Amino acid sequence: MSRPILEVKGVSFRYRISRHEYGEPVLKRANLEITRGTIQVLVGSSGAGKSTFLRLLNRLEDPTEGVIRFEGVDLAKCDPLRLRREVALVAQEPYLVDGTVRENLMLPFEDAVGGDGLRKKAETKMETVLHSVGLDGGMLARAARGLSVGEKQRVSLARALMTAPKVMLLDEPTSALDPDNRNLLARTIARINSSDAMTFVVVTHLEDFARALDGRLFRLRDGEIAAL
């Protein structure tokens, strides 16, 4: 068996409430191994710590205890900016910058090290990526401000897909989608997962959606992660 792409070992986490004080534990010695190219589905009640768990995986927070490894390397030793381009997180609340949908999709390439070549390549990808989240190319010129919440959610997912990360962390990606678009999203995730071997960790509270995703199911409860 190959080495897990992400490995969570004995991770405990408490948010800081002041410089020297910590709040209640959100995670208590949680463990999880994520195999490359799989879909992991995480469920749990509101406030259980699902978003926090995803934030730990792309190093928006650091564990209070334990280690998380990405491709065998302790996250504490990874450059967070590079890590976040490989382990992308799409937040629960979509945020789009002021401007057009096109500008939002190109945003990750703003300071592209690869320069113009990379940007040109990205531009040819925009429509395909939009299609994959159920939006059409005509959307590109629309102002981000005028989109519905569900459209915003899908544009923010498309924006994360633009950089083709190795791992995609999706926090409640269906919260503003109707059943048709939920099904489309589940199919999209399955397709990208099998074609690009992209690893997914999806947080959801919808049982239907969790089942449609056809991945490994976990529950986060009392700070621990258990397979279902």
Place this chain on the structure above:
Amino acid sequence: MMAEPIAPIGAGQLGLTLVLIVLVVGLSYYEKLALEGEYLLGVGRTFLQLLLVGYILEYVFGLNRWYLVLLILAVMLAAACQAGVGRLRRRDLRLYPMMAISLLVGAGVTILVVTEVILRIEPWYHPRYLIPLAGMIIGNAMNGATLGGERYRSELLLRSAEVETLLCLGFGARRAAENARRQAIAAALIPTLNSMMVVGVVSLPGMMTGQILAGASPLVAVRYQIIVMIMISAAVSFSAYLMVVMLSRLYFTRHHQICYYALKK
């Protein structure tokens, strides 16, 4: 044009301000503002603090020693630092060095340019120029640093979704906080900008009024006022910028993570 000598104010005349004081107290009593106590305390402090400062300045002007002048500037800086941190309403010891540096550099550079490059006062520490100008500069620098700092904190909290999204896309804290930083520095400058727009039209600035009352030619007074307006805008923007940049070290870790606990009041 000959400057008339300034008319001195006697203790008796100062006492006659009582007429106005009584009227204000009467108004507060009549309208049940419940401000009598606070107002009288304010009056008391105004008398006490200003008379004290008057004596100190008279003494320092008389001695005319550079180290005394520098000592006074240091006391003003320390007091502004303490008051500025107090206004940020958060108890974090790391705020003191940040405020101190933003005042020291923001106000210091402005003081140097105004007194030594523009006015070229002789000797360089001439207390009659240096102390009042430095006082104005330090006071405004403190306003800039606190306005900018407080706004930066609230903008980051308000824009946490934006900041976190940019961090998630692999941008550094500096880029992620760009809009918040811009808003904060602009907010610190707005009062100064507003006063520059109406200066001399809607109101005569206090310093200029004072110079004219003291017998200076209005033509001289406005030149000083022009320098004062420019120096205030410089002090405000330098110190606000420095404060905001330094506060980033409080609000972000070096791993480009937001410190939510530090953003909360």
